[in-house]
Amino acid sequence: MNSLLSDIKIIKAQTSKINEVDFENITFGNTFTDHMLICDFRNGAWEQPVIKPYEPFMIDPSAKVFHYGQAIFEGMKAYKDANEDIWLFRPDQNHERFNKSAVRMAMPEVPEEVFIGGLKALLQLEKEWVKFGKGNALYIRPFMIAIGSGVIAQPSTQYRFMIILSPAKSYYSGEVKVVIAEHFSRAANGGIGAAKAAGNYSAQFYPTKLANDQGFQQIIWTDDATHTKLEEAGTMNVFFRIGDTLLTAPTSERILDGVTRKSVLDIAKRDGIATEVRPVLVEELVAAAKNGTLKEIFGAGTAAVINPIVGFSFRDEYFELPKLENSFALDIKEKLNNIQYKLAEDTFGWTVKV
Known part of the structure; x- marks a missing residue:
């Protein structure tokens, strides 16, 4: 790319929507800021980025994103501290993962x-x-789509990278109950489960709707081959506390390398909490729920x-977790939030000032 960052073209909006927004009553992902970033890839090179x-x-x-699903994205947040400074949380990890997704989907790295x-x-x-105060954040959605035309089944030669921003408060509300998947799979070995590809998420919608119809908010996905290993919960990495040990599945071709997941493990290790990154079996979870060690x-x-x-269902048997x-x-959420909002010292070097 020949353009320098100082060459970003900025076209400012004539008016702002900000005064029309009720920041205390925002539905996640429905409200967007005044500007967005666009950068196109054509003729084998990235063009000048534009903020407009x-x-x-x-x-x-006939754009290939519609016909062959070449689309990837990331999820990030920006936070404002008491000094009105804005901070990002581990943006290098999102950039690295975005490009890993791009490679897997035969798209150019950004x-x-x-x-x-x-x-x-x-x-x-x-x-x-970006509003100050714990719980307030600006959700960041970088994404890339194939914009090259033609319905022949091959990778596009033209792409569009974009960033849009959405003010956010909490994502979920109310108690979350899950059902353990026995038939549907989120991803398979050799597939695109480790990429943040748009199609991974659309494939989850139908089985999640079935779970919703049964009174559950989400699914804990299991491995595609045997459905005996616990892998992810909904669109998130999942952790299990058995006794005083924190367990989570290792990343793989099927499991996303979550930034929050890595951060949880690092905080737990720093605080002396026993952690195990290994396959966690469904039967192990059910046994722990029955003998009272699943916390x-x-x-x-x-x-x-x-x-x-708050609880999970497996083979029509429901297990409530203790309060x-x-x-x-x-505890870990509080410590992670305190780092993100600059309320505690960032001993890990995770936060990056804008």
């Missing part, structure tokens, strides 16, 4: 100066949309950070 007003754009009906540099430029323009299950991901699960005063999930 948030608006629809034209695309050819340069750091566009992904990180472009994001910082966009956030500087939209800084008033907690929680999901970990960018949108919700940590989401406690704990010393919850690992809530």
